[in-house]
Amino acid sequence: xxxxxxxxxxxxxxxxxxxxxxxxxxxxxxxxxxxxxxxxxxxxxxxxxxxxxxxxxxxxxxxxxxxxxxxxxxxxxxxxxxxxxxxxxxxxxxxxxxxxxxxxxxxxxxxxxxxxxxxxxxxxxxxxxxxxxxxx
Numbered sequence: 001x002x003x004x005x006x007x008x009x010x011x012x013x014x015x016x017x018x019x020x021x022x023x024x025x026x027x028x029x030x031x032x033x034x035x036x037x038x039x040x041x042x043x044x045x046x047x048x049x050x051x052x053x054x055x056x057x058x059x060x061x062x063x064x065x066x067x068x069x070x071x072x073x074x075x076x077x078x079x080x081x082x083x084x085x086x087x088x089x090x091x092x093x094x095x096x097x098x099x100x101x102x103x104x105x106x107x108x109x110x111x112x113x114x115x116x117x118x119x120x121x122x123x124x125x126x127x128x129x130x131x132x133x134x135x136x
Contacts, residue, residue: 030080031056038082039071048098052077053126055101057093067106074101074126084129091120099126102134 028045031054035043039058046055054075059068067090074084090106105120121134 031075031077034075034080034082035073038073038085046095047077048095048126050098053099055093055095056082074124074129076127083127084124096123100124101126 044057056073058071076083092104096102101124
């Protein structure tokens with residue numbers, strides 16, 4: 001009987017020290033598993049402040065062309081799926097607000113004309129995935 005009580009105490013201690021995954025941790029694990037398959041191990045994950053969407057970036061340097069190709073995607077945490085995937089040639093991609101992603105592509109031809117430069121910048125509204133030209 002004494003061993004049974006001691007055994008149940010030990011089990012109780014171990015089970016109380018194990019914490020269930022928080023919603024955010026579970027979402028991050030789900031994102032990481034999917035993104036490993038879609039993009040690879042070196043993918044950078046950027047969550048919006050509400051942790052409802054994740055911007056996934058993978059930069060690939062091509063020494064022959066001297067440029068960085070950027071594969072990127074938008075992951076919906078609640079639906080647990082990738083909702084958008086694209087690639088740009090060099091540039092920057094980041095969250096502008098909680099529901100807008102700013103994409104700045106490097107121009108293939110250098111130009112002083114600001115209209116040409118503006119065409120290389122656009123916003124993606126999440127979750128609608130609407131692209132609009134970004135005018136600074």
